[in-house]
Amino acid sequence: MPLYVSDKQIVLPGGDAVATRDYNVSGSIYWDGDVAYSAVVGLINIRGGERDVEVIPLSGIYKPRVGGDIVIGYVVDIGLTGWVIDIKSPYSAYLPVQEATLKPIDLTAVDLKNLLGIGDIVLARIIDFNLTKDYPVTLTLKETRLGRIEGGTLVEIDASKVARVIGRRGSMVSIFSEELNCDVTVGQNGRVWIRCRDPGG
Amino acid sequence: MPLLVNGKRSDGRLPNEHRPVRMEVGVINNAEGSALVAYGNTVILAAVYGPREVPQKHLELPDKAILRVRYHMAPFSTSEGRKSPTPSRREIEISKVIRTALEPVIILERFPRTTIDVYIEVLQADGSTRVTGITAASLALADAGIPMRDLLVGVSIGKVSGTIVVDLNQLEDQYGEGDMPLAIMYGRGLITLMQADGEWTPAEVNQALDLAFKAAEQIYRLEKETLKSKYVEPSMSLVI
Numbered sequence: 001m002p003l004y005v006s007d008k009q010i011v012l013p014g015g016d017a018v019a020t021r022d023y024n025v026s027g028s029i030y031w032d033g034d035v036a037y038s039a040v041v042g043l044i045n046i047r048g049g050e051r052d053v054e055v056i057p058l059s060g061i062y063k064p065r066v067g068g069d070i071v072i073g074y075v076v077d078i079g080l081t082g083w084v085i086d087i088k089s090p091y092s093a094y095l096p097v098q099e100a101t102l103k104p105i106d107l108t109a110v111d112l113k114n115l116l117g118i119g120d121i122v123l124a125r126i127i128d129f130n131l132t133k134d135y136p137v138t139l140t141l142k143e144t145r146l147g148r149i150e151g152g153t154l155v156e157i158d159a160s161k162v163a164r165v166i167g168r169r170g171s172m173v174s175i176f177s178e179e180l181n182c183d184v185t186v187g188q189n190g191r192v193w194i195r196c197r198d199p200g201g
Numbered sequence: 202m203p204l205l206v207n208g209k210r211s212d213g214r215l216p217n218e219h220r221p222v223r224m225e226v227g228v229i230n231n232a233e234g235s236a237l238v239a240y241g242n243t244v245i246l247a248a249v250y251g252p253r254e255v256p257q258k259h260l261e262l263p264d265k266a267i268l269r270v271r272y273h274m275a276p277f278s279t280s281e282g283r284k285s286p287t288p289s290r291r292e293i294e295i296s297k298v299i300r301t302a303l304e305p306v307i308i309l310e311r312f313p314r315t316t317i318d319v320y321i322e323v324l325q326a327d328g329s330t331r332v333t334g335i336t337a338a339s340l341a342l343a344d345a346g347i348p349m350r351d352l353l354v355g356v357s358i359g360k361v362s363g364t365i366v367v368d369l370n371q372l373e374d375q376y377g378e379g380d381m382p383l384a385i386m387y388g389r390g391l392i393t394l395m396q397a398d399g400e401w402t403p404a405e406v407n408q409a410l411d412l413a414f415k416a417a418e419q420i421y422r423l424e425k426e427t428l429k430s431k432y433v434e435p436s437m438s439l440v441i
Contacts, residue, residue: 010429010432010433012343012352012425012428012429013343013348013349013350013351013352014349014350014351014352014386014388014389015351015352015387015388015389015421015425016388028348030308030348030350032350032389037350039308039311039348039349039350040343040346040347040348040349041343041344041346041428041429041431041432043432057346058346058432059233059234059344059345059346060233060345060346060347061233061251061252061253061346063312090251090252090253090254090312090314090315091254091314091315092254131263131313131314136314160346
């Protein structure tokens, strides 16, 4: 049964059929009967002995995934029990107090803005993405290396390019780290935090 | 003023001849996606923002995104004096018509509780602005990476001096006997917008559709080339 595309081919919405149901088609596609069509301007990636076909979008916004994405966000508001975080996505994120610190916090005694203020930047992990909530995305800082970030530079890139920056099993990002002699942390939402040990070098 | 003399139209075109089409994508940095499209002297800019949060919470839908479209003519876009920038009755209606033409194309179910905003700004008007706007909006949506079932092509068909013609200009629009704007998902062979005024016999409607699909084929091909050219490296053949 046919595969209509070749590896690294650019496909466009509609007109270009990708493959039939005999293939493992994933990515930004839609099915019309037994044929998958590309839904976006995308790049074809064929793996797994020509069985797995993926359409990788070349542009687009960040859609949170429940799988525990690490994201970089700005604190934009402080609520009674947590912080509202801008993660550059149509779905707003919330960081509840109990996910922000390891110690239990007495909300009557502590002012939340002393822990995280508006404008602070956090490196956080998505622990829940639930569209029935007012803030669909729930974040946590309770892990090593997560938390408020200070110093260095924050670079904004297209969220669809994050996979290219990370590279196959992190190969690209480790090249960056070695060549720059800097820590490079990539947020899945298209924000890259670069912190160098020797700013003058 | 005669609109058809010896088989030639007021601007020298043949009845089945489309005006030259120009397209460019990614013209506005602040937008998620954008496009500039010209059908002859009709020049339209489209910008797409989103999917983003719906500012008025009561408008959002739990199972899909909403689409908001604004068709607007710039004050300097017309040949007869300054057009008031306030959205007119006509502009509000065309916004709605373009929205319903775009809705079947966009896979809105992929982004529940969000809005996709499409701004269509007519920079210069010389007839066929709603169909040029549809082509521009479709390109801008694809440029924004919004999931779509196909690319849309807007084509207008008209009737002047009893002859069916493609792509009306301002004169033909004003003094012709009928016009029929169409939005075509060319890759899937579907029509998502079909309006008409004037008198049409069923045979003339068939002829109009025939003509529209022929014109749409060219425009569809140009849309694909334009979107691809953004990602293909410029040819190195000139380097010695």
